[in-house]
Amino acid sequence: MIDVRNLVYRYGAFTAVDTISFQVFKGEIFSFLGPNGAGKSTVINVLITLLTLQEGEVSIAGYDLSREPEKVRESIGIVFQEVTLDRDMTVWEILEFHGRLYNLGKTERRRRIDELLSLVELEEKRDSLTKELSGGMKRRLEIARGLMTRPRVLFLDEPTLGLDPQTRIRMWEYLNQVNREGTTIFLTTHYMDEADQLSDRISIIDHGKIIVTGTTWQLKNALGEDSIYIETSDDDAAQEMLSTDSRVTSLRRKKKGILVMVDGDGTRLLPALMDTLLAAGLHITAVNLKKPSMDDVFVHYTGRELREGGGGTVYRGRRP
């Protein structure tokens, strides 16, 4: 659905996007995860034709971006990073304007507006000016607008920036619903949990480069740092056996039980390890498997934490 090859974008001498290639398949939710200034918005703005394609090849919904930009425009929906609403227009007028811009017929326009207002639960705000809406309502309105033309691909730049946790979860539900109805979704985010929970596949991007692309599972498994917690009838014996096992990378003794870091996919190694222990006559009384989080993945691939994570120290210093 989206095919990007060797995309480069420079602001003057500064290379904001450095030779990026990726594909988004039909029906997928695909995320760009990266810190502020990574180049996410720049990539999106090139794909949606707001910035000119300087170098590289892009095709979207089957149309070549440089040869048929008009066709690309007609096939996509967009939710921008910044709020792009007219404060002095009503919710209904914003959608009506969009429908007219894209040349939707009047009956189709009116029907779509009704459908979408109910999807994003803004029916009661139909005649309110957008300046009277809360941040979350504005975002929902923008998503509704992006969906007006039944786009084949929906682009969202930081869709849940600045929203409270409940609203974010509702937003994810909308996006999942829209996706189930057949819209391919490309989004950028610097929230780990958003990338993790919402997307089928993720590209981690930093300093204008894609560092790694894969499904959330692939990325986590590739870390090889799954941890397994085991309690047995004889932990000392178990520790001795496991510490010589080639599949185990490190091992730590807990008050009651052993924490084992394994090299590879823990979901497959756990039964094998259990078999080994059982064969030695040990009794297993408890097990637990923990996959690495997206945070672990990000730190692993970029060698640092997302910049927003650093803010935690500020609060720590203030604590009594």
Added chain:
Amino acid sequence: MNTGFMTIYWRDMLRFFRFRTLLISSLVQPALWMAFFGIAMSSSFDRFSMGVPAVPGAEAVGYLTFMAAGVIAMTTLFTSLFGGIVLLFDKNWGLMREILASPLPRSHIIIGIALSGMTKSFIQAIIIMVFGLVLGVEFFRGLSPTGILVAVAGILVFVGMFSLGFLFLSATISISMESPEGLQGIITLLTMPIFFASNALYPTDAFPAILRDISVVNPLTHLITGIRYFAIGDNFTAIGIHFTHTPGDILASFLVLIAFAGVMFSLAWWRFSQAVIT
């Protein structure tokens, strides 16, 4: 797709009628000009011109009537120069990204804004004419109802063509500027010389040569010439000066306005095709 500019037009008019205060305040200024400057000046100017012998066949009109055409023109100039400001707001805080990423050709943005600005100028020109007549402006003297209709139509054609030129200019400046303050500064800088180097308040005949040259290429002069021709006639005296205009003069003035609008459209089109907003 070739009626896409109507979308832009619809939306701009929506805002215009939503902010009725803006319409009203834009009418207060011309009303004040006529009510104070016009009436005050006419009491002194008209006293001078009383001593000037009447020109046979030419109609003598008072100063208020003379400057009313200038007030209509000045209002059109202001409204048109500010007509594109919505684009600047859209660029910084509003819908410009949405519009630029849509299939709408960019020329339609310019055309839509120009048409809505022109409509606003029409509404204002008509209100000022009515207000002027109430104050004692002697427009359309001795004309039949049909004659008045033709004269009003003629005035609106001139007002429309003139406003297009300055709306294109306004759109060009708005899309190029970063802040509304900057736009405001440029507009203030432009309006002063345009207004005073014109025949709005006084005849240009007695200007020094340089100023007269400016007034000749000044679109405002040509708009006012056109308005006076339709509102007062082709042969009249005011402030003791005799004015005559042939239809050829009027056509020439109109051609200047067309040329100005044409140049300004090209400029706007060029700026819009360059515009990048992220």
